[in-house]
Amino acid sequence: MLSYINNILEDRRINKRTLAFGISFVLAAFAITKSSLVQRLKDRIMGSKASCCQSSKVTEIPKIDDSVKVETRGTLNVVYGTTGGNSARLAANLIAEAKKHKYQPKLIHLGDFDATNFVNMDRAIFVISTYGVGGPTSDAQVFYDWISQQSDSKLFSHMKYTVFGLGNSTFENFAGFGVKIDSKLEELGAKRLYPLGKGDAAEDTTDQDFNKWKENLWNVLNEQFSIQETTLKELRKAEAGFQLKMVQGVNELDFDNYTFEEQKIESKLREYFNATNVPVKEIRELRQKPDESSCLHIDFDISSTGFKYDTAGNLGVYPENDYKSIQDFATLQGYSLDDVFVLEPSQERTKLPLPSPMKVSTFLSKFCDLFGPVNKTILQGLADLSGNQQFIADCEKWVSDSQGFEENIREKNHSIFSLSKQYKIRIPLLSLIKISNRIFPRFYTISSSNNSNPKDLHMCISISKVKDPSGTRNGQASSFFTALKSNYSGKRVRIFHQESTFKLPQDKEKPIIMVGPGAGLAPFRAFLQEKQFFEESKQNTQFGETVLYFGCRGKKVDYIYKSDLEDFEKSKVCNKLRLAFSRDGPNKVYVQDLMQEDLELIADLFLNKQGTIYVCGSKAVGESVKEFIINMYQEKEGMVPYLAYSKIAELESEKRIIMEVWG
Ligand SMILES: Cc1cc2nc3c(=O)[nH]c(=O)nc-3n(C[C@H](O)[C@H](O)[C@H](O)COP(=O)(O)OP(=O)(O)OC[C@H]3O[C@@H](n4cnc5c(N)ncnc54)[C@H](O)[C@@H]3O)c2cc1C
Ligand SMILES: Cc1cc2nc3c(=O)[nH]c(=O)nc-3n(C[C@H](O)[C@H](O)[C@H](O)COP(=O)(O)O)c2cc1C
Numbered sequence: 001m002l003s004y005i006n007n008i009l010e011d012r013r014i015n016k017r018t019l020a021f022g023i024s025f026v027l028a029a030f031a032i033t034k035s036s037l038v039q040r041l042k043d044r045i046m047g048s049k050a051s052c053c054q055s056s057k058v059t060e061i062p063k064i065d066d067s068v069k070v071e072t073r074g075t076l077n078v079v080y081g082t083t084g085g086n087s088a089r090l091a092a093n094l095i096a097e098a099k100k101h102k103y104q105p106k107l108i109h110l111g112d113f114d115a116t117n118f119v120n121m122d123r124a125i126f127v128i129s130t131y132g133v134g135g136p137t138s139d140a141q142v143f144y145d146w147i148s149q150q151s152d153s154k155l156f157s158h159m160k161y162t163v164f165g166l167g168n169s170t171f172e173n174f175a176g177f178g179v180k181i182d183s184k185l186e187e188l189g190a191k192r193l194y195p196l197g198k199g200d201a202a203e204d205t206t207d208q209d210f211n212k213w214k215e216n217l218w219n220v221l222n223e224q225f226s227i228q229e230t231t232l233k234e235l236r237k238a239e240a241g242f243q244l245k246m247v248q249g250v251n252e253l254d255f256d257n258y259t260f261e262e263q264k265i266e267s268k269l270r271e272y273f274n275a276t277n278v279p280v281k282e283i284r285e286l287r288q289k290p291d292e293s294s295c296l297h298i299d300f301d302i303s304s305t306g307f308k309y310d311t312a313g314n315l316g317v318y319p320e321n322d323y324k325s326i327q328d329f330a331t332l333q334g335y336s337l338d339d340v341f342v343l344e345p346s347q348e349r350t351k352l353p354l355p356s357p358m359k360v361s362t363f364l365s366k367f368c369d370l371f372g373p374v375n376k377t378i379l380q381g382l383a384d385l386s387g388n389q390q391f392i393a394d395c396e397k398w399v400s401d402s403q404g405f406e407e408n409i410r411e412k413n414h415s416i417f418s419l420s421k422q423y424k425i426r427i428p429l430l431s432l433i434k435i436s437n438r439i440f441p442r443f444y445t446i447s448s449s450n451n452s453n454p455k456d457l458h459m460c461i462s463i464s465k466v467k468d469p470s471g472t473r474n475g476q477a478s479s480f481f482t483a484l485k486s487n488y489s490g491k492r493v494r495i496f497h498q499e500s501t502f503k504l505p506q507d508k509e510k511p512i513i514m515v516g517p518g519a520g521l522a523p524f525r526a527f528l529q530e531k532q533f534f535e536e537s538k539q540n541t542q543f544g545e546t547v548l549y550f551g552c553r554g555k556k557v558d559y560i561y562k563s564d565l566e567d568f569e570k571s572k573v574c575n576k577l578r579l580a581f582s583r584d585g586p587n588k589v590y591v592q593d594l595m596q597e598d599l600e601l602i603a604d605l606f607l608n609k610q611g612t613i614y615v616c617g618s619k620a621v622g623e624s625v626k627e628f629i630i631n632m633y634q635e636k637e638g639m640v641p642y643l644a645y646s647k648i649a650e651l652e653s654e655k656r657i658i659m660e661v662w663g
Helices: 002-010 016-029 036-047 086-100 115-119 138-149 176-187 206-224 232-237 267-274 323-333 360-367 376-386 389-400 402-410 416-422 429-435 476-485 518-536 562-570 591-597 599-608 619-637 641-653
Strands: 069-072 075-081 104-109 123-131 160-167 197-200 228-231 242-247 276-285 295-301 314-318 340-345 442-445 456-462 465-468 471-474 492-498 512-515 546-552 576-581 612-617 657-661
Touching: 075 086, 075 138, 086 104, 086 123, 086 160, 086 206, 086 376, 086 389, 123 176, 138 176, 138 267, 160 176, 160 206, 197 206, 206 402, 228 232, 242 429, 267 492, 276 476, 295 476, 314 456, 323 360, 323 416, 323 476, 340 360, 360 429, 376 389, 376 402, 376 416, 376 429, 389 402, 442 456, 442 518, 456 476, 456 518, 471 476, 512 518, 512 599, 518 546, 518 562, 518 612, 546 562, 546 591, 546 599, 562 576, 576 591, 591 599, 591 619, 599 612, 599 619, 612 619, 619 641, 619 657, 641 657
Parallel strands: 075 104, 075 123, 123 160, 160 197, 512 546, 512 612, 546 576, 612 657
Antiparallel strands: 069 228, 242 340, 276 295, 276 492, 295 456, 314 442, 314 492, 465 471
């Protein structure tokens, strides 16, 4: 919170009204015991003849009396590890709530893991996500390697902790990383203050699960940590700041060839700069009728980049904000896109959030998450700047009232862009850099085989729409690739590889049954390319029978990769291609209807010949396929319903049913 005081004071563009509101809100949140202080501060600032909007000298910033007494429950570390930003968002919500409960919260990114600081922490809430197969996010890998090697049962005997693990229950190790850290900390002597919680992305209930988990969190913590008095000076010691300067006649860094500076820049950007910057070779529309919606084939040229991938693996992609959006935002805020800024640390060891010199346009397009979900910390920051008393009061309320926050902010898909537009919030650039998130990567399933396409990587993306109070817009990556489609020559995109559960069976002679409607076809195109490669290159690989169920609206509407699929069928790479066009005939037909028609065939391939069923696409398709399998066991093997139902988990752990559901 104190950083906002400094933001507000240091930023030269801010107006005086905003300044006064900002400070009163900040200090109120800190429950300063001398109530006249707010007014004194306001008087000093408003009465000052030197305009803080134009001054470039830090010396003109009014000083706050450091000896003022404040109430605090002491430090509370909120530790997070994330790839897609969900853990970061929930951790930031805890930070905002912790301030209301008079803690001095400290947000710690596991990418900044330092063993010495870590073993000295006495209170910590971990909010951590799982990737790979029950493993850590890549930003948490160093921490995970370190803690896995520890065995001293007293190492954390001074620490009190709790863990909230994010995951997806369709994976075998649901929230596996959270589970591991929770038990490892206990094994190393730490005291669990509050039970482990889990958030499930499969059910799209991560935030609800989180809100339910923390219903009693603050009661339990507050009972343990009582309120004490300290001085503002003590609180400020923890503050590490930086300043922003506009510079002229200076070029920005060459970000395409920039090497991440570990010692100088916050770890949040490490994964971005470590990602491979690959040229785009082609972007084309895959739908026959793209007017209602769109599905794009993307081809990256990886030939000169050294980038390696698994057939049907997962690809992380860093999208950018398109030029029109950043132009609109810059106009709204009064920024000049061509301006160049530098960030300077206030202390030598302070890490900066961005490398600089950087153009305003680069920050807005490549780094600033203008459209992503707003967390409670961002909301507080925006309220500080808004000067709108009703909004300030509402935001204050929503920080404690999670239902109010869900209904008014998250479910409306509010973003920094939409809130600043709706409430006419002027956000000084320095404040924007401080309060905004960096843009998080999006995941796609690779739709090519690394053997048949060693120089190219394909993916297929279905364009998503997001409704927010400013109107309906394409999702972040959707809008990025749609804009890139008309002008991709010479453009590059940052990508990284993640292991996926989609792998062909070790025994290739076993049959495979693939179910992938819509963009869920992606991994199966990759599998079929792989099979074709081995068959054509006569590597003596015998493949089992291969059946594909694909579905879409109509043969002449959204039958994506039509010619590829027809060729695979003609050449018998795909032994049976089953197509479900839901809107072409008098009755709606879906992939699960065709599977039911083929019950005898699937029972033979799956039950008798020990085949594997793969499903990719929406959660609804995943559920229907599970239901089909349960019925198959009842009908063909006479299994009682509850046994057939429990068979699913067994088949998943044996990797005979493999699902990747994300819709
Ligand atoms: C492992 C994996 C593989 C995948 N493979 C594919 C694939 O091959 N092809 C494919 O098409 N898709 C795939 N997906 C899905 C794809 O990643 C998502 O559709 C993608 O994230 C959409 O990105 P976007 O930037 O266009 O939309 P986003 O901007 O990320 O919006 C997506 C959703 O996020 C939420 N959201 C956005 N903004 C806000 C806000 N301000 N506040 C609150 N909520 C908000 C909304 O629910 C919105 O509908 C895959 C997903 C995973 C996890
Ligand atoms: C490539 C990939 C691999 C994943 N692996 C697992 C896993 O093994 N177990 C699990 O419970 N969740 C897994 N998940 C789900 C994520 O943990 C979940 O979506 C989480 O909300 C992401 O949090 P983040 O946005 O903070 O990164 C995986 C997600 C992706 C995209």
